[in-house]
Amino acid sequence: MARRQPPPAxxxxxxxLGDPAAVPALADAIRAAVQHKRWRTVEHVLKALASFGDRAASALDTVRPRTEADSADVRTAAAAALW
Structure with missing residues (x-):
């Protein structure tokens, strides 16, 4: 059964919530959204990850490739998540 992507909200x-336990689920959501070319979802989830700061370090391997995305919005959100 296919997993649904979380809505941006x-x-x-x-x-x-700021609970770092959510970081793996957010990273999974990014990977799924990329697979389905849902760039706005990728952007929103990257913004959510950015709010975790250093506590989202486990998602860096998922975030870094998004800095080279075709979408300028996704690239910007990925760069912000890396800072």
């Missing part, structure tokens, strides 16, 4: 809510 859910990614934002997870970011606002």
């Amino acid at each position: 859910l990614a934002s809510a997870l970011g606002e």
